[in-house]
């Protein structure tokens with residue numbers, strides 16, 4: 001089993017380049033299969049979720065060519081075949097194959113998704129959307145079989161704000177007859193990124209990034225070239241790392257607007273932040289004030305940064321309360337941080353975090369962002385080496401994390 005070793009006590013200094021966004025990439029790759037000609041994606045992150053998705057597309061018969069951070073997807077000979085098991089279970093975003101295959105072929109059979117399972121993550125809103133568009137959905141031995149004689153536009157009011165459901169409905173509705181309106185849609189930047197690609201492919205989508213999205217179905221979609229937006233969660237993680245190690249880091253290739261909730265919280269704690277056009281500099285301080293954080297849907301503080309933020313809050317004076325309104329049980333990092341000396345209690349959907357000194361320990365990442373939280377903890381420890389297992393989770397979403405941290409002066413290696 002691979003392990004990540006972190007010898008802490010060194011302030012991070014220098015510049016880190018942020019790759020394209022995982023949550024965009026894993027939606028844009030399946031979106032590409034709706035075209036009749038090749039789609040090229042630039043600024044692709046080097047993460048395992050992307051590698052797994054590339055295998056899924058090859059399995060379906062697409063030609064996929066990858067060079068550096070570019071992926072060419074030629075889906076002209078792709079077919080809709082059942083994908084009940086195997087790689088679909090390795091990542092959450094395999095659910096986008098449902099909307100993409102349904103849109104292009106009128107049918108899809110896809111196993112229920114895997115990914116980070118920090119709590120049950122139902123997808124009934126996706127199903128409600130497919131059904132509203134005229135599909136019949138059945139669950140057969142853990143796979144969803146989705147079939148439509150004809151997809152028809154519909155008005156769909158989501159019961160809750162869901163990134164996955166919003167994108168999945170956008171995908172299928174792009175090829176439906178007539179107009180679909182999604183109300184109470186998610187507003188995450190990744191949704192705008194998917195709508196931008198779809199529109200470049202010939203779709204007619206308006207309102208992505210607002211709570212009402214209007215999709216006018218079209219008869220066919222074609223290939224194009226698209227550059228993926230920067231990963232705001234990786235960027236936020238490096239911002240938190242810079243603050244936690246009392247370092248001075250320029251986080252480059254970011255959209256500062258996407259980072260506002262993190263920037264505001266770090267400033268409230270006392271960190272100094274300088275925004276540039278496409279970069280953010282974080283200058284850490286020796287002392288931090290405790291703050292309360294509420295993880296919410298965008299533009300609120302991202303739930304995906306909740307675990308990294310938990311670690312930073314152990315470095316503040318006094319008691320901070322961090323509440324996750326998106327995933328109320330996303331606290332698997334807490335017992336591991338407690339092993340490292342953190343004083344944290346979970347109460348309902350909140351973590352109550354008291355400032356404390358962390359020490360090196362053997363800990364286990366059980367999901368992607370829990371892994372990031374442990375890396376940050378390891379970096380803040382003054383003496384000793386923190387040994388983190390479960391590295392495969394971290395590799396799902398952090399592009400070249402070891403190389404990046406080493407270039408910022410950290411002592412981090414794989415074993």
Ligand SMILES: CC(=O)N[C@H]1[C@@H](OP(=O)(O)OP(=O)(O)OC[C@H]2O[C@@H](n3ccc(=O)[nH]c3=O)[C@H](O)[C@@H]2O)O[C@H](CO)[C@@H](O)[C@@H]1O
Pocket residue numbers: 023026092093120121122123124125126160161162163164165186303304326327328
């Ligand atoms: C691949 C990807 O982009 N993953 C992101 C996406 O996940 P994902 O798209 O799975 O998350 P959603 O936005 O759908 O989930 C938000 C909340 O709604 C609930 N829900 C969602 C759908 C549904 O049908 N029923 C239901 O109850 C979920 O359990 C959760 O409590 O958004 C999450 C919230 O920002 C992020 O943490 C994930 O990193």
Ligand SMILES: C=C(OP(=O)(O)O)C(=O)O
Pocket residue numbers: 022091092093114115116117304368369397
């Ligand atoms: C939860 C996450 O990813 P996924 O939805 O792909 O499991 C994440 O990126 O933090």
